[in-house]
Amino acid sequence: xxxxxxxxxxxxxxGDKRPSEREAGEELIEKLVSINRVAKVVKGGRRFGFAxxxxxxxxRGRVGYGSGKAREVPEAIRKATEQAKRSMIRVPLREGxxxxxxxxxxxxxxxxxxxxxxxxxxIIAGGPMRAIFEALGVQDVVAKSIGTSNPHNMIKATFEAxxxxxxxxxxxxxxxxxxxxxxxxxxxxxGGVEVVEAANG
Numbered sequence: 289x290x291x292x293x294x295x296x297x298x299x300x301x302x303g304d305k306r307p308s309e310r311e312a313g314e315e316l317i318e319k320l321v322s323i324n325r326v327a328k329v330v331k332g333g334r335r336f337g338f339a340x341x342x343x344x345x346x347x348r349g350r351v352g353y354g355s356g357k358a359r360e361v362p363e364a365i366r367k368a369t370e371q372a373k374r375s376m377i378r379v380p381l382r383e384g385x386x387x388x389x390x391x392x393x394x395x396x397x398x399x400x401x402x403x404x405x406x407x408x409x410x411i412i413a414g415g416p417m418r419a420i421f422e423a424l425g426v427q428d429v430v431a432k433s434i435g436t437s438n439p440h441n442m443i444k445a446t447f448e449a450x451x452x453x454x455x456x457x458x459x460x461x462x463x464x465x466x467x468x469x470x471x472x473x474x475x476x477x478x479g480g481v482e483v484v485e486a487a488n489g
Contacts, residue, residue, distance in 0.1 A: 318369055319343045319419035322439045326357060335359075341439055342368035343416070345376070345423030348384075351450070352376030353420070353443050377447070380455035383407075385427040388456070393449025398441030402449050403430040416442045424450075 321341040328335045338361050345351035352375040356367025382388045387404040394400070400417065405428040411421050413431035416439045421429055433442055456471050 315346075316344050316373070317347050317423045318372075319423055320365060321353075321416045321419050321443065323361060323364070338364045340364040340368040341416075341443070342372050343419045343423050343443065344369060344372040345420075345425065347423065347425040349381050349425060350376045350378050351420060351424040353447065355440070377451060379424060379450045379453055380458070381424075381426065382455075384425070386429055387426065388453055391449045391453055393445045393447075393452070394435065395444035395448050396441045397436040398438065398445035399433070399435030400442065400445045400449060401432045401434060402446070404428075405430050415439065417446050420446050420450075 319342065321343055323338055323340045326337050326339045328337065337357055337359050339355060339357045340361070341353070341355050342365060343351065343353045352372045354368045354371025354373070354375060356364045356369075356371060358364040358367060380388060382404065385407065386409075387402060390401070390403045392399070392401055405412070407428055409428040409430065411418055411426065411429055411431075413421055413429065414433070415437070417431045417433065420443065421431070431446075433445075435441070435445065460466055
């Protein structure tokens, strides 16, 4: 009679992935924002390397950024991508396509203005900010950089703005009100201007 063999190996031995590893293996959007050649002065002269700036996201409301330096370009990009995956944040989106409200963000000399847009507007943003919105999954947004054009400061200022965005549910929970009280209901138009009245409880 054949004896039944039991697999006594652990998850690591069998090669099974833990939940966090399975989530990390999901399809992500990676955008290379910039790559610069950098030099380190040492006793024997200069050592040249490369610094990469990468933005990554899942296209469904999560996005992160990272930077990495190495002697070779592929290694610098790999380091930046790994850091971007670890620093991902979740941003609430309205209808899954635009921001809930307008917001200003600044970091150092970088200042950005982000505005929600109607459907069909597209991504009106330049340089590093466009990469962030494409990785985030935003389809309609108007963004303007009113500070430095340094990509590092622009990205950090944009993320500072995205971190402060709140959805109606979060605002309603903080104020102890209903979501309908926060959003309001469209009212009558007076003099070509639409008057928004809060929904009555």
